[in-house]
Amino acid sequence: NAGVTQTPKFQVLKTGQSMTLQCAQDMNHEYMSWYRQDPGMGLRLIHYSVGAGITDQGEVPNGYNVSRSTTEDFPLRLLSAAPSQTSVYFCASNLQGADTGELFFGEGSRLTVL
């Protein structure tokens, strides 16, 4: 089972460059989300989606865009990369909301912005 697949696994950018982190899930989950993980901090929600065509902001959305054109895919776009966006990014999906659904994570994408 593929589960949640993220690409690329590693990426180095220069300040001001843009890029897209890809996320795909094959479990037919309605809910998908993006988190960033920084040293000494818990995972923080960037954006999430409760279904195709529906997205919403999380705790730290500035500098990131998302779209959800299909149930399977939820790409995260960095518009103009900044060193503060150096982090490990995780995509997650779940079938139901936070009150019942188990959260499945991808393997992560490590981004370095110089």
Place this chain on the structure above:
Amino acid sequence: KNQVEQSPQSLIILEGKNCTLQCNYTVSPFSNLRWYKQDTGRGPVSLTIMTFSENTKSNGRYTATLDADTKQSSLHITASQLSDSASYICVVSPGGSGTYKYIFGTGTRLKVLA
């Protein structure tokens, strides 16, 4: 403020020994509490999920307990193995219909030595 605090921050034990990790939360209302295991360079993987009415949940050598009155949870690992070396993350959901909120602790980094 909704918070999840974990202790200790890090822990080193010898293979075969038991250990207990702690999680205190101030999240209200409360829907469920989860423990995740995160191997280095990998995404978090679910170990247990407990609702308000559950006191104990086991998954092999992992046993989680929950005291909703004192807002404390613990994860007990029995007969530790080298493969238990990982970060363990406590996650609390405030709940509510349709909510998509998870509050992550910063994790306990466990190292098991041979």
